[in-house]
Amino acid sequence: MPYTFVTFDLAVVKKAYDIVWQKPHINKTVIIHLGVFHTIMSYLGALGKLVTGSGFEEIVTEARLCVHGSIDGVVGGKKYNRAIRVHVTVLEALERLLFAKFEQDTDLQLTRDFTPDM
16 A cells, blocks of 8 residues: 555644654655544534524523533533534424424425325
8 A cells, every 4th residue: 555544533643743744755655634533523613613602502501401611612512422412402403493494485284103105
């Protein structure tokens, strides 16, 4: 294989990049990836930036998905488990609102226990 792909945690990635950048002619075939955990945390932080100031924090605390003291960690993506739980719950609520609006706009009445004829 012409290239070596390596996946590390954030702390190790910082050190690995220092090693690779010190001697780029030797390590030119080494490609370093950030691990999935830290990549998801970055995405959660980006989502938090998008929803900051939109009332997201108030909705989440009023719905008791998260307490006011840890909302900054959820919005920033630092509290991983809580952030995943909050974002998944809010996504489900937004999808339900979107579908309800779709039903209203198209006058489509779907029943929840629809079973197709066989």
